[in-house]
Amino acid sequence: MKGWILATVALGLSTPVASQIASLQRSPELGVETTVPAGGIVYSFMRVYTIDGARLNASSGPGSYIRGRTVEANTDLVPVKTKSFFKACVPAPGTFEPEGPCFMDDDGDGRFDRQATNDYNIAAKLKVPVPYVKVPISVTREDSFKRVILFQGSTSDSLRFSYREFSNDMARPAFTEELTVPREPFPSMIMIKDLQLEVLGVSGMGMRYRVIRGY
Numbered sequence: 001m002k003g004w005i006l007a008t009v010a011l012g013l014s015t016p017v018a019s020q021i022a023s024l025q026r027s028p029e030l031g032v033e034t035t036v037p038a039g040g041i042v043y044s045f046m047r048v049y050t051i052d053g054a055r056l057n058a059s060s061g062p063g064s065y066i067r068g069r070t071v072e073a074n075t076d077l078v079p080v081k082t083k084s085f086f087k088a089c090v091p092a093p094g095t096f097e098p099e100g101p102c103f104m105d106d107d108g109d110g111r112f113d114r115q116a117t118n119d120y121n122i123a124a125k126l127k128v129p130v131p132y133v134k135v136p137i138s139v140t141r142e143d144s145f146k147r148v149i150l151f152q153g154s155t156s157d158s159l160r161f162s163y164r165e166f167s168n169d170m171a172r173p174a175f176t177e178e179l180t181v182p183r184e185p186f187p188s189m190i191m192i193k194d195l196q197l198e199v200l201g202v203s204g205m206g207m208r209y210r211v212i213r214g215y
Contacts, residue, residue, distance in 0.1 A: 037206035042149040053137035076137040
């Protein structure tokens with residue numbers, strides 16, 4: 001299970017008709033009993049960004065636009081600036097940047113009337129208007145800076161962990177650290193790099209614990 005902490009900061013897009021709302025997704029949730037095997041991740045997080053976008057209710061259809069391509073139903077679209085009533089484009093993978101094809105609703109009837117290959121080319125009229133609905137759409141991406149705690153096993157008198165920092169998904173060896181915590185009668189409280197855990201037990205299945213305070 002995963003927890004969510006809302007961040008109230010809105011981040012501007014390169015297309016200023018929408019803004020991103022960031023939320024922090026943590027795994028596991030605070031207070032949830034979890035078991036992690038040796039070598040498994042004790043705690044991690046990533047940011048999820050959401051904007052008000054649109055979703056196609058039907059396929060744009062083959063041959064609708066001679067220079068375009070079919071866009072399937074349920075495809076998410078990001079809004080862009082337009083003189084039309086509403087315009088939205090297929091985003092580049094993993095981003096909110098408009099890549100195309102792009103669609104235009106000229107009269108505000110909830111159906112796209114025209115299609116273009118991208119945000120810059122002239123749009124041509126669709127043979128069959130394509131219905132859409134406005135919905136929040138999200139992109140999940142790792143923070144440019146990420147911290148991960150791994151459980152590395154235990155001995156009769158200690159618990160062993162690995163603390164790692166990542167930048168753009170690349171581990172930085174200078175920021176990898178092996179940590180040892182004294183093993184006390186369970187349940188016990190431990191702190192690892194400002195991460196507070198309640199350790200409930202250790203067995204062949206791994207470490208059973210709850211996160212009391214995370215990043």
